[in-house]
Amino acid sequence: MSARTDLLRRHFHDAVIDLARHLHADGVIEKTLGRPLPVVVFDMECPGWEAHATECANPPELIEEFTAWLRESGEI
Template sequence: MTFRQHMREATARALAEFPEELTSEIYAVTFRIDSVDQDPRFPYLAIGYNTDSEVARLLAEPGPPEPWEARWNYAYFPPSGLEGVRIAGHDREHDVAGAELHRREAMAHGLWYEDEDGLPEEAQDERGERLDEQFHELCVDLARQLHADGRIAAALGRPLPVVLYDMFQPDEMFTLTRAANPAELVAEFLTEDPDAA
């Protein structure tokens, strides 16, 4: 099995773990892209969701956020949207198989290094950037595949957007989410894109 296949299966399993009683409430699937200790050698994906009732709760509070912020900004996501229901990737605590597959493939592509290898910092940074880019591209592809396979519609009763975000690269949120979804599903989300024409 490849790392990509493993991640595809993990995202499908995560959808199956969303609570059935919340199916009508869920309006977005969330992909939080992160890495263990902010080390690009150990990327992982936290797969989750957000609900209309959570947005309503936020908007009913004193001094509520703006409606778009409450609905789409990960800073307001509850644990189901931020931490997700499943973590997949190079995280030895939550995904042993994914960690080994990712490490093996990174080694095969000449991108892996150990701290004690004595690799110059510049070379470490270059490899880290490539690993980071590859993982972001994979996450976009995973979301596209969920749409193409009809898995989101099958699990949640209708097509829903997948919101991708990396808290350490917040400006990429719009680019990643736009690339991962059919345009009609992210029209509302993209209304706040600062780069929109």
């Protein structure tokens, strides 16, 4: 992977996490969907990243079940 590709991927990851955080902070998810729901973040080109990204993108109480499922399945 080139340095430029790596930089673009990291920028994309940061942007996706930041967007999810803002959607939570601004109440957009709750207003739109009727309740707070976790944003599960993933990148098909970067397996294994979703656990870290989802943890960073959401309030901890929203991802407890997701994190437990990842632990049970051996993903983290």
